Amino acid sequence: MRLSKANFLVRPFTYGLTLLAIIGSLLPPRHIEEITFSVSDKLIHGVYYFLLTLGWLHVFANQSSQKKNYVILSLLLMGALLEYLQALLPIGRFMDPYDLLANTIGIGIGVLCSRIYFKVQ
Numbered sequence: 001m002r003l004s005k006a007n008f009l010v011r012p013f014t015y016g017l018t019l020l021a022i023i024g025s026l027l028p029p030r031h032i033e034e035i036t037f038s039v040s041d042k043l044i045h046g047v048y049y050f051l052l053t054l055g056w057l058h059v060f061a062n063q064s065s066q067k068k069n070y071v072i073l074s075l076l077l078m079g080a081l082l083e084y085l086q087a088l089l090p091i092g093r094f095m096d097p098y099d100l101l102a103n104t105i106g107i108g109i110g111v112l113c114s115r116i117y118f119k120v121q
Contacts, residue, residue, distance in 0.1 A: 014055030018078075021048060025082040028091045045102035046109070049079060053110025072111060079103035 056071045079100060087095035 010055055010058050014052070014059055017048070017052055017055060021052065021078070022082065026085060026089065026091060026093075029093055042098055042102040045099050046106035049075060049103040049106030050110040050113075053107045054114055057110070057114040072107060075107050076104065079107075 052075055053072070056075065057068060060067050060071055083095045083100055086093035
């Protein structure tokens with residue numbers, strides 16, 4: 001099966017975003033403060049999970065609705081697991097339920113946008 005040109009670009013971008021989310025979520029806070037800028041932490045969470053949702057739904061655009069639902073569920077679980085690991089690991093970070101809410105809102109907006117603009121069902 002031949003990948004479209006857009007898929008050729010979206011796949012590595014989406015994989016990279018996912019890896020960056022995992023690494024960024026598990027870095028000690030002093031490294032995060034050096035990277036982040038003066039934008040709300042919750043806005044960053046929402047936009048990031050919005051982009052992850054668009055990317056993964058685009059990658060699985062030709063798949064069944066069940067697989068797309070797995071993508072959404074996987075992103076929700078990834079966000080929850082990363083927040084839980086922040087509380088569990090000795091990295092000086094804490095679990096924040098509002099981060100989970102921002103992640104969920106970003107995923108929801110990503111799902112809506114993918115259905116409207118990319119015609120993903």
